[in-house]
Amino acid sequence: MTPNVTPDLPPPVLKFENVSVSFDGQTALDDVSFEVREGDTRILFGAAGSGKTVLLKAALGLARPDRGHIFVFGRDITLLKESQLSDIRSKVGMLFQESALFDSMTIEENVAYPLFNQKAIHCEAEEGHRKVVDALRFVELENTLAKFPSELSGGMRRRAAIARAVVTAPPLLLYDSPTAGLDPITANNIIALIVKARDASRTTTLMVTHRYQDGNLVAKFRYNLEDGRLEPVAGRDPGFDASTRFMVFKEGRLIFDGPQGELEESSDPYISKFVLKRD
């Protein structure tokens, strides 16, 4: 199964090896294998309940596999105890589906939370505040420091949650349905932020979504650091195209793993439902 890799390549950032996860006798992930290299982007499609969220949670050690192994930054997290996972988790940022901001804390406390609670990260109060302001400026929310999550709109909460995920500058970012329940304009802004977070520091990115436009934007656009806007790159930079792959899940199984072109040409009725055809 492993592709031919040249020996000087670093180990994959994330690797699933025949992973199966089940809850209360129901299979959520069934024999899933794939690997993600540094700087790669993965876009995960699938119907509700096809195991995409479970996959992201398994990558963080929040859901334990029944079978198989998961390697994050080269370490097999299935062998680690909960208390030993903090080191790995401090290197992974995750955006949860409904943002999962802590209701009892202000936006500043929420975004600062990983800085002061991750054991592997040591951060002074002053430096922490600066990083929080930077992260919130990144998502254009620097005026909401003292507000509570309930005072923000859905899109703003999602942005604040992105700030919390990127505040520690993790080398791996996981996004669980970042645009679910948002209007198209807000959704595009969120995707732009994801592309920006990816390209500002070549972060390895996994994004679960059910909107093809989201995947298309992430695969075809690049954030231009100079003029601060997204620009299309598809076709012009073959290396960039190759770094983005699409995966499709069906009932816990990985049924497609390949580049965008292959995805669009697929004749599988389930897969083609996720692809927005352009006539």
Added chain:
Amino acid sequence: MFEFLKAPILTVQEFFILAGQALRNVVRTPHYTQDIFLQMDIIGVGSLPIVILTGFFSGAVLALQMSRALSEYGQVGRTGQVVAITLVRELGPVLTALMVAGRNSSGIASELGSMKVTEQIDAMRALGTDPIQKLVTPRLIATCAMLPLLTVIADFVGMFGGSVVAAMINIPSKQYWTSVWRALEWSDVVQGLMKPFCFAFAIALVGCYYGLRTSGGTQGVGRATTQAVVVASVLVFILTFFITKIFVSGVVNI
């Protein structure tokens, strides 16, 4: 064959695992002192009004009922004694615990339950915090510290309620308070403080347990809240029976 026993035994096992982890965290770092004080305020100070109200009226109604019953034997003067013993040994701890169970087991279960269904518990783990350390242990410590204090207040307010009734039926205030004072022994006080301490474990841990295992969205939160109140209240009655039994049979001699 005993398939039907699996689920309840699993529940008990999970409950005791949670209790063990919560207790172990009492002596482990990091300590979330701020959360402990916040919970003390919510559970202790927040419950004060209802505890005072229930304490006052339960003492008053006890005095009313007992004075009537005692008058048949010409012993109305002993009303204070009966009120004091019943309140300190039984009614004070149990009524206070039931009030706090209704107010805080449900509060804890719904708060943790909503956090669970909105993935905040997962987020907490992902961001490097043990949810048991951060959420369960502070609530356990706060309840264990506040419930005995609330019970003391309820006992006293109850006796005061009794004295108001006593005054209404022409028992001299001095006689009432003297019989109250004479009636109480150390073992009553110990029993009366042991009970709320044990109830506190049941109230806090049952609330946390049902909250943390919530599933199924907002409907699940409602279910968890109801279950927590029911189980915590029933446990209070079961525990009070066994603690009383231990004291009555003289296992504990003071």
